[in-house]
Each structure stands twice: as C-alpha cells, then as structure tokens.
Amino acid sequence: MELDWLHLGTLVFLAHMLGIIAACHAVVNTRTSQGAVAWAVSLVAMPYFTLVPYLFLGRSKFAGYIDERRLENEILRSRAHPAEWHSDHASHAGGTAALQDVSGATATADATGPSELRGVAAPGPAAYLGNPAIRTLTRLSGMPFLRGNSVRVLLNGDATFTAILEAIERAKHYVIVQFFIVRADPLGQLLKELLIAKAQAGVRVYFLYDSIGSFDLPRRYVDALRAAGVETHPFATKRVFVNRFQINFRNHRKIVIVDGERAFVGGHNVGVEYLGGNPRLSPWRDTHVEVRGPAVASIQFVFTEDWYWATQRLPEVGPASPSGDDMHCMVLSSGPADKQETCSLFFVEAINAARERIWITTPYLIPDEAVFSALRLAVLRGVDVRIMIPSRRDHHVVFAASKLYAYDAINAGVRIFRYRPGFLHQKVVLVDHIAAAIGSANLDNRSFRLNFEIMVLTVDSGFASQVEAMLLEDFAQSYEIDVNDYRGAPAWRRMTMHVARLFSPIL
Missing domain, CATH: 1.20.5 (Single alpha-helices involved in coiled-coils or other helix-helix interfaces)
Structure with a gap:
C-alpha cells in the first residue's frame, strides 16, 4: 500500500x-x-x-507554414516576372498583367509605401472606402485591389454546385478543387466521377482537402481519384514533428477554379447536408460567389500556397482571363501563419469603414475584444449594426457561448437576428451601400486565429444591392432577439453559457 x-x-x-x-x-x-x-x-x-x-x-502559431510560405514566395518570384500591380495600369485597366505565371499574384506582400499604392483610390467605387482603408486592406492581405472583375452571388447549395459542376464539365486545361469537408455521399460521388472523367480527358486536376475536416473521407475515395490521374492530397499540419498532435490548424477554405476563367469561393463544403440533406438542419442557408477577371489569379495564389505546403510542388496553372465587367475586388486570405491577425483585423477595418450600416451573417458569434469594440463604436457613430445568426444549433458548446455574446452585443446596441427556416451557414459582410465580402470566415476566434480562411471583398454598388436584397429576404425570415433571450433562460442554462464562453479561445 x-x-x-x-x-x-x-x-x-x-x-x-x-x-x-x-x-x-x-x-x-x-x-x-x-x-x-x-x-x-x-x-x-x-x-x-x-x-x-x-x-x-494548445498551439495557435503555425511556424512550419510560415517558413514554407517564405520559401514559396521566393520560388514564385523567381518563376514569375513581377508586375506593377499597384500602378495606374494595374488598378484601372483591370490588372491582368499584375497576376501572371504560376502564382496568380506576384510580389505583392512587400508593397507598403503610399507611393506604391497610387491609383487604388480612383474616382468611383474604390474612392468610397478612401485611400486609408484600401491601403490598410492591401497591406493587410498582401493582395492587390483590382478592377475589371465580374462577381455573381450563388444562393444555397443547388445554385452553387450546379454552377461548379457545369464549370468543371467545360474545363479544357485545369481544374482546382479545395474544400474543408468532402464526404463520400451522393454529392461527393458526383464530384469524384466528374473529376475522374476530366482527368482521363487530359485536363490537369488538383484536389486538396483538409485532413481534419475530411477525417472520415474513405481511403477508397482518394485512391480512386489518384488512380485516375487526379493529383489528390490532404492539407495537414502534422508534416512537421512539433505539429504532430495538432488539430487546431484547419484549412477552412472552399475554392474551385477552372482554367483561370472562373473561381468559386464561399461557405459550402461537399456534402448532401449543404443541399438540405440533413433534416435536422434543413433547409441549409449558405452563399457562394462566382468570380471572373483578374481577381481569379489572386485566388489561385492562395491555393498555390496551400498546395505547395501539402506537396512541395507548384501547380501548373495559367493567368486569369478578363471578365468584361468593371467590379473592384480584393482577395483576402488569412491563417495562423500570418504575421498579423489578418482575419480579425479585416473585420475591424470593415466595421470601422462603415458610415451607414454594417450587416454581418455568421453561423458562430464569438467575436474577440477588438471586433466587439469596433461593433460598439459603430453603434455609437449611429451605424445600423446587424448580425444574423442561426436559430438552430449544430455545435452545442458554440451555440451556448454565442447566446452570451449575443446578449453582450444587444446591450451595446447591436441588433441580433436569428434565422428561422434552417441552419444559417453563410459568411457575409455588407458595408454601407457599396462593399460586400463573402467567403469562408466566421465571426469567431477559430476563423480569426486558427483556421486558414478566404474572403472576396467586392466594392461595387450594383453587387452590394444584390447582397442587400439577399440579406433583406433573410431578415424577413428571421426574428430579432432582445436581452430576454438570455435573462429569460433558466439559471442552469445561463451558467452553461458562461462555462461555454470559457472555451472561446478554441471555439
């Protein structure tokens, strides 16, 4: 004893x-x-x-990826001929020469001086946000703010996957597919069969999936793709020994690119639940965008970084094709390898830029102090601040913590709405009547600091009007909550909310 x-x-x-x-x-x-x-x-x-x-x-810094990113950028610069994307030609003529060769974007991260950003605040939509905001966002993202794009909103899964599958069907040279979650269900099987057919037809196909988000993807699914000639790889952080046990760093991006002509970015993953196949969460509410023009090359650059980490090889991709339209776009990628907390700072800058309204839709409401402070200040400026969140839960702990943050936001003057029909998964930011961002980033700490995310910011009054109409329809199917949503809950449930909030750094 x-x-x-x-x-x-x-x-x-x-x-x-x-x-x-x-x-x-x-x-x-x-x-x-x-x-x-x-x-x-x-x-x-x-x-x-x-x-x-x-x-x-426990870890929130992804050192290995930072080293690979530096090495990759040097490789990309040696393979491409840097163009003056920050010059008048790149900013006003569409910038098609600015994003060439394998990367889709060249030597943008070092453009920091005011003289290097001349032209990005030309008269028109770009001038609305003004030089300081545009300069801040271009420095933050390391990506150019370009005109000459066309952006189309895709509402919900049917529209999104119809457009994606149709674009892949027409591919002639290459197809890029990257998702956080890929399931071997009917939708996943349909995608697999189409990618196999394109690869057998001589099209280069790159397929990247997150090893954590797609942990249950059967080996036979991956083997079938590889056997057909599809270059298939997981994105995993455990390649470096110090990251061996880490599940924090997840590649949450959803990207599809076809021939440099069309790119798709948004909230949908590959699974029948995104088509409304899960009765508990159906109908699933989500939003994607289809992008054409020089911004496609920026999206390709984001994929290139991830692909290089996973394979140590560069994908063979071409330059972006012109769109024939004149929308101003910037692609913002973020992740734990960034020197700055890019995603959080993007939300802060977008909120600070608002003069009339800032509307945000997110499935998870767990803002950090910087974002929450920006929301409070926007209310004090007289801005119409609205956040739409789900009324149904897919994660119990996150949902409980979100209820407490919603209570704090309401006390600060933020209007909080819950979407009734089904689970709300879209990630949309609407700034005033001119700017909208759509992508994969949630309003939570995981997106701010732990996940790899991508957002497409479009500054165009016509596009903003489309997003406004979409959100107004969503608000019409939502109900506004007040402080009683928290105060009226039983004591044990309020305690559960407070306990759940303790985990907010990793939610």
Whole structure:
C-alpha cells in the first residue's frame, strides 16, 4: 500500500510539473492574453484533465507554414516576372498583367509605401472606402485591389454546385478543387466521377482537402481519384514533428477554379447536408460567389500556397482571363501563419469603414475584444449594426457561448437576428451601400486565429444591392432577439453559457 501511494504521489508530481511546463509554453505562445490565462490556470490547477487537450489544441502559431510560405514566395518570384500591380495600369485597366505565371499574384506582400499604392483610390467605387482603408486592406492581405472583375452571388447549395459542376464539365486545361469537408455521399460521388472523367480527358486536376475536416473521407475515395490521374492530397499540419498532435490548424477554405476563367469561393463544403440533406438542419442557408477577371489569379495564389505546403510542388496553372465587367475586388486570405491577425483585423477595418450600416451573417458569434469594440463604436457613430445568426444549433458548446455574446452585443446596441427556416451557414459582410465580402470566415476566434480562411471583398454598388436584397429576404425570415433571450433562460442554462464562453479561445 505504501508503494502504491508512493507511485500515485510520483504521478501527481509529474503531472503538475508537466502542467507548469505546458503553462509556461502557453503563456509564451498563445496569441491572446485571455487564451494564455485560460490555458495557464487550467494546466497548473488541473493538469490531469487539460494536458492532453493542450497537446492537441494548445498551439495557435503555425511556424512550419510560415517558413514554407517564405520559401514559396521566393520560388514564385523567381518563376514569375513581377508586375506593377499597384500602378495606374494595374488598378484601372483591370490588372491582368499584375497576376501572371504560376502564382496568380506576384510580389505583392512587400508593397507598403503610399507611393506604391497610387491609383487604388480612383474616382468611383474604390474612392468610397478612401485611400486609408484600401491601403490598410492591401497591406493587410498582401493582395492587390483590382478592377475589371465580374462577381455573381450563388444562393444555397443547388445554385452553387450546379454552377461548379457545369464549370468543371467545360474545363479544357485545369481544374482546382479545395474544400474543408468532402464526404463520400451522393454529392461527393458526383464530384469524384466528374473529376475522374476530366482527368482521363487530359485536363490537369488538383484536389486538396483538409485532413481534419475530411477525417472520415474513405481511403477508397482518394485512391480512386489518384488512380485516375487526379493529383489528390490532404492539407495537414502534422508534416512537421512539433505539429504532430495538432488539430487546431484547419484549412477552412472552399475554392474551385477552372482554367483561370472562373473561381468559386464561399461557405459550402461537399456534402448532401449543404443541399438540405440533413433534416435536422434543413433547409441549409449558405452563399457562394462566382468570380471572373483578374481577381481569379489572386485566388489561385492562395491555393498555390496551400498546395505547395501539402506537396512541395507548384501547380501548373495559367493567368486569369478578363471578365468584361468593371467590379473592384480584393482577395483576402488569412491563417495562423500570418504575421498579423489578418482575419480579425479585416473585420475591424470593415466595421470601422462603415458610415451607414454594417450587416454581418455568421453561423458562430464569438467575436474577440477588438471586433466587439469596433461593433460598439459603430453603434455609437449611429451605424445600423446587424448580425444574423442561426436559430438552430449544430455545435452545442458554440451555440451556448454565442447566446452570451449575443446578449453582450444587444446591450451595446447591436441588433441580433436569428434565422428561422434552417441552419444559417453563410459568411457575409455588407458595408454601407457599396462593399460586400463573402467567403469562408466566421465571426469567431477559430476563423480569426486558427483556421486558414478566404474572403472576396467586392466594392461595387450594383453587387452590394444584390447582397442587400439577399440579406433583406433573410431578415424577413428571421426574428430579432432582445436581452430576454438570455435573462429569460433558466439559471442552469445561463451558467452553461458562461462555462461555454470559457472555451472561446478554441471555439
């Protein structure tokens, strides 16, 4: 018995020592003070319960990808001839020469001086946000703000996948497919068969899926693609040993590109639930966009970075084709490899740019302090601030935490709406009557700091009007909540909300 107690005491001592070491690591490496405190306290006080979760969830810096990105950018620069995307020609003539060769964007990250950004605030839609906002966003994203694009809204799964499959069917040279979740259900099988057919017809096909989001994708699905000549790879962070156990860093992007002519970005993944196939969440409400023009090359560049990380090879892709339209677009990619907290700062800048309204739709409402402060200040400026969230839950902990954040937002003057018909999964930001961003980023800490995301910002009054009409229809099918949504809940449920919020750094 004495020996057993000795062994138990040794194990307890070792657990607490490991907890202290892990807590020190958390303090040094966690990006936010709230997350550092949460991890440090729990690791010191309860190492038996938190050491294993910290092993999988604790890191928020993706060092390996940062190194690969630097190397890749050097390779891309050596393969391409940098163009003056920040010049008058690139900004006003469509910028088709600005994004060429394998990358789809060349040497943009180093353009930081005011003189280097001349022309991006020309008279017209771009001038609405003004030089400071455009300069900030181009520096933040490392991507050009280009005109000469055409952007089309695709409402819900039927419209989105009809357009995507039709575009792939017409592909002549190459197809790029990247999704967070790919399922081997009827929709996934349809996509697989089409990609196999195109590869056998001589079209280059690149297929990238997230290893965490698509963890249940059968091996036979991947093997069938590879056997047919489809270049198929998972995006995984565990290639570097220090990331071996990490499940934090997920590639949440959804990208399809065909021949440099058409690109698709938005909230849909590959699964029948996105077509309304899950009765509990149906009808599924989501939004994608189809992009044509020079911005397609920016989207290709985002894919190229991810593909290079997964394969150590560059995909063979061509330049973007002109669209014949004149919309101003910028592609913003973000992730844990960024020097700045790109996604969070994008939301802050978009909210700060609003003078009349800022409408946001998101399935998960877990803003960080910077975004929440920007929302409060927008209310004080007299801006119409609205956020639309689901009335149905797909994740219990996230839903509970969102209810508490909604209560705080309502107290600050933000109007919160819950979408009634089905699960709301779209990620849309509408700024005033001129700018709209649609993509994969949620209003939560995971998108802000842990996931790889992509958003397409379009500055065009006609496009903004289309997005406005879409959102007004969604608001008409929603109900506005007030403080009683929280106050009227039972005490045990309110306590659950507060406990759930403790996990917000990793939700």
